[in-house]
Amino acid sequence: MNKELESKYTDYYQFIANSKSIRPICITEDVDFRNMSFVKKICWWVGTFFKLLSIIMLSVRTDRLSDVQYLRHHWLFYGGMLGFSLAAWSPQVIDTLGSNGILQEGIFRMDHAPAFAICAFGLFYYILSISFFFKYMGPWMREKFGTAKTLKFWEYFVSLAWQIQTIGFWVLTITPALFEKELEVIPGWLTTTSGILLVVLGIGSKMGAIYGTGYNTYYWYDMVTDIPNAYFVEVGIYKFIGSPTYTLGRGTSFGAALHFRSVPMLVAGVVDLVLINLFNKFVEQPSVDKMYSTPKQKEESYKSTPSNI
DSSP: OOHHHHHHHHOHHHHHHTOSSBOOSSTTTTOOGGGSOHHHHHHHHHHHHHHHHHHHHHOSOGGGGGOHHHHHHHHHHHHHHHHHHHHHHHHHHHHHHHHTTSSOTTSSOOOHHHHHHHHHHHHHHHHHHHHHIIIIIHHHHHHHHOHHHHHHHHHHHHHHHHHHHHHHHHGGGGSOOOSTTGGGGSOHHHHHHHHHHHHHHHHHHHHHHHHHHOHHHHTTHHHHHTOOBSOOOOOGGGGTOSOGGGTGGGHHHHHHHHHTTOHHHHHHHHHHHHHHHHHIIIIIHHHHHHHTOSHHHHHHHHHHOOOOO
């Protein structure tokens, strides 16, 4: 085993910190399909599908559950992050089981005012916290504590922000329904079907984004570490849209709003869409311009630099 590989498995975060560029880009970069049997290929794609789905749903790097070397050296760190994510999701799971008659129904209920306040806090906490990190906290931490420790802190930090935002949307589903009479003119089957299709579109768009950029870029590794991506690719969904997670990926919130026939959630979805694109314009893209500053790199970045989440 060469020294670089040994360093990676001894401390993954230090390995990233010492790298000249962020890799892999596309998740298939290090996969040798030519030497795989048909059955192994099917198993790889099925396993990858569930990795991508669980990363989006749980907001935690579930791809690392199959990385034995990573878990061997970072099991405590990762276990804490995974446990936190599962705990944050537990109220939603309990509420869903209650709605399906498996547990007591209505365990979680909330009036409109506190729910709206929690939702607003979640929306703005998410976007303001990651913006503050990229603009101020991240550079300060890299200088004070080093890139490796900054990256480890970031993985908890962004997971917390995602969970808070998710809870903000969820609390809108446990409030008394609004505008029920006004919405009676719209068939329930129509909103349910449309909602499910939008959720599938949103999740599928995010899965396509991770496929094309790699797991690390989905977590903004280049911006967190101030280490550029090794190269840019324009595959899959990126051939048709430049920022799928900031546009089509937001279909999940609009789909949920239609499914639950929730006007407040629809408003929250619009606010989220506006905020994430403001983040892209004023925080992410300036960082991209600064990092990939040579004429050739800048041309490539505008052509195919994929946005993150």
